[in-house]
Amino acid sequence: MLPLAAFAGEPLRAMDIAGLPTDAAFTPTFQFAEDIDPARAPEDVIASAGTLDFKPASSRIPQFSAWQSDVWLRFALKNSSSDVQSAKFALRFPYLQRTDLFEVHSDGSLHQSTAGSAVAVTGTGVAAAYPAYHLLVPPGESREYFVRVRSSSLIVLPVIIASEANFARRIALETLIWSLIIGAALSFAVYAGSMSFAAANGSFRIYICFALSVAIYILLSSGLVTAIFGMHLHFNFGRIVFFTQAMMMAFGTMFIMVFLGMEKQAPRLYRIFYAIAFISTLTAISAGLPSWIGRTSFYIATGAGPVILVAGLAIMASSGVAGARSALIAWLPCLLATVWIHLRMAGVTPYLPINLFLLPLAFAFMLAYLSAVLGGQARQAEFWSNSDAMTGLGNRRLLDRICELENRQTSERYSAAVAIDLDNFRLINETFGHTAGDAVLVSMAEKLRVHFGGRGDIFRTGGDEFLILGYHWQSRMDIITQANAFLQSAQAALQHEGNYISVGASIGIAFHDHRTGFAGMLRQADAELYHVKSSGRGVIRIADQRKRDRRRSEPVIFADNDDTEERVARMFGTSNRN
Numbered sequence: 001m002l003p004l005a006a007f008a009g010e011p012l013r014a015m016d017i018a019g020l021p022t023d024a025a026f027t028p029t030f031q032f033a034e035d036i037d038p039a040r041a042p043e044d045v046i047a048s049a050g051t052l053d054f055k056p057a058s059s060r061i062p063q064f065s066a067w068q069s070d071v072w073l074r075f076a077l078k079n080s081s082s083d084v085q086s087a088k089f090a091l092r093f094p095y096l097q098r099t100d101l102f103e104v105h106s107d108g109s110l111h112q113s114t115a116g117s118a119v120a121v122t123g124t125g126v127a128a129a130y131p132a133y134h135l136l137v138p139p140g141e142s143r144e145y146f147v148r149v150r151s152s153s154l155i156v157l158p159v160i161i162a163s164e165a166n167f168a169r170r171i172a173l174e175t176l177i178w179s180l181i182i183g184a185a186l187s188f189a190v191y192a193g194s195m196s197f198a199a200a201n202g203s204f205r206i207y208i209c210f211a212l213s214v215a216i217y218i219l220l221s222s223g224l225v226t227a228i229f230g231m232h233l234h235f236n237f238g239r240i241v242f243f244t245q246a247m248m249m250a251f252g253t254m255f256i257m258v259f260l261g262m263e264k265q266a267p268r269l270y271r272i273f274y275a276i277a278f279i280s281t282l283t284a285i286s287a288g289l290p291s292w293i294g295r296t297s298f299y300i301a302t303g304a305g306p307v308i309l310v311a312g313l314a315i316m317a318s319s320g321v322a323g324a325r326s327a328l329i330a331w332l333p334c335l336l337a338t339v340w341i342h343l344r345m346a347g348v349t350p351y352l353p354i355n356l357f358l359l360p361l362a363f364a365f366m367l368a369y370l371s372a373v374l375g376g377q378a379r380q381a382e383f384w385s386n387s388d389a390m391t392g393l394g395n396r397r398l399l400d401r402i403c404e405l406e407n408r409q410t411s412e413r414y415s416a417a418v419a420i421d422l423d424n425f426r427l428i429n430e431t432f433g434h435t436a437g438d439a440v441l442v443s444m445a446e447k448l449r450v451h452f453g454g455r456g457d458i459f460r461t462g463g464d465e466f467l468i469l470g471y472h473w474q475s476r477m478d479i480i481t482q483a484n485a486f487l488q489s490a491q492a493a494l495q496h497e498g499n500y501i502s503v504g505a506s507i508g509i510a511f512h513d514h515r516t517g518f519a520g521m522l523r524q525a526d527a528e529l530y531h532v533k534s535s536g537r538g539v540i541r542i543a544d545q546r547k548r549d550r551r552r553s554e555p556v557i558f559a560d561n562d563d564t565e566e567r568v569a570r571m572f573g574t575s576n577r578n
Helices: 042-047 164-198 202-221 224-232 237-259 267-284 291-318 324-345 355-385 396-408 425-432 434-452 476-490 517-534 545-551 564-572
Strands: 014-016 031-036 070-078 085-091 098-104 110-115 132-137 142-150 159-162 414-423 456-460 465-471 494-496 499-501 504-511 540-542
Touching: 042 098, 042 110, 042 142, 070 132, 085 142, 085 164, 110 132, 132 142, 159 164, 164 202, 164 224, 164 355, 202 224, 202 237, 202 355, 237 267, 237 291, 237 324, 267 291, 291 324, 324 355, 396 456, 396 517, 414 434, 414 456, 414 476, 414 517, 425 434, 425 499, 434 456, 434 465, 434 476, 434 494, 434 499, 476 504, 476 540, 504 517, 517 540
Parallel strands: 014 070, 504 540
Antiparallel strands: 031 070, 070 142, 085 132, 085 159, 098 110, 098 142, 414 465, 414 504, 456 465, 494 499
């Protein structure tokens, strides 16, 4: 059995890795010393290890706030077998900027290796998302190891020694999880970008900056950049992590301010949110400011800032500010993750493997939720820009776009055009008022949906003018039948404010002809409607391309030798040739 913990006052013991299973990992018995002067030579520290204050770890996952000093770890391994034994030593915390592993050989010589988020991997260092080293113990020998940890942020030391197979499996699993989170964040960022180009709302522009900063923050905080470029890394990516985290907070706050219209809706909270955005910006440029300013702004932006944001959103949501509830739901997981992390820093909550993923997962959820909300608003805005506000039918703008697309490249989606104009509609407005006219238009729109819904796209093209583009799978007789049914229902009286209002309709129908194309079909339907309006109204006129092809003259209803006229006349209940 390998020892998993050391007791106070117990000397450093060498752990035998000869019996290490092929897929095993454990926390080694180690000692640590903190507040070591960074200027002190490593050889001096190692030589004085017996007199320095190296003590057993008091917890399974120790953590330190060593801003201006080094933290040293010390452990020993031995190999009682006759074969060379290897393992991986890892500090599973990606924010460690520099770690140095010093291996003490039997002759007293030192072998130094480096790894971390701000240095290149050297020696036995392994290019991974967090500092890791390859350990090799010859048969029958012992090795003592010292690890120096330097970081300008919180130092957390989840230390493991793993077999080669276990380490490879862990790396693959963690890379998969990070890839899924980063991929989701980038997808939502791209989606936000696509929305911002189509929307005129300024909040969309700020949101894409927020989404990109979240995606970059998750990418850098995962340590995958270190794993990819670790062999040649000579730049402190930790600073970019803090920069993106601060900008993420700044853009997120500004987005809320614009999205909710806080300057008018909540002017007092607006000033508070504005201060948070300003302080977050200070954190982003803290490298050029005194250290105490950068540190203070960082704690305010990443600690108190989310709490103030969520509290302000809760106040606005309770006051009924539009959109505040959605923003509150989006930010709440980030607040919970932040509180959990700060409680862990205070030693209240335990360190769990999921701790590394809590904040990125919370921000990914935020992007997903806000993108869904904004996407719904964008789709709703697009719908109303292409729909008639009164009837909900397609408007002239949407019809023009369809005509442009069909004329550019015919899709053969439509095979018929039905042009409709209400009879004596102006008289209704003059007699009963515009509210009655609006009621008639809404009623006619509902009747058109009843008769042509699922058979074509319906548009209101003018005051009392409508157009139906029939789908290509509808037969000509079906279009004519539905047009006649609508004509009969349109003549039914409408009751409005105690008055019975009667209105009729005139209809012109044309079918698709490959010679004239889509535009010709629309012109023909309008021409048939014009003939109806000028010769009596209240009937349907149908263009006959077959007669036109034979005579090359102005279209008439049907050819004399075509029995379709008699069938339609019987259906209409009249022998009138019109």
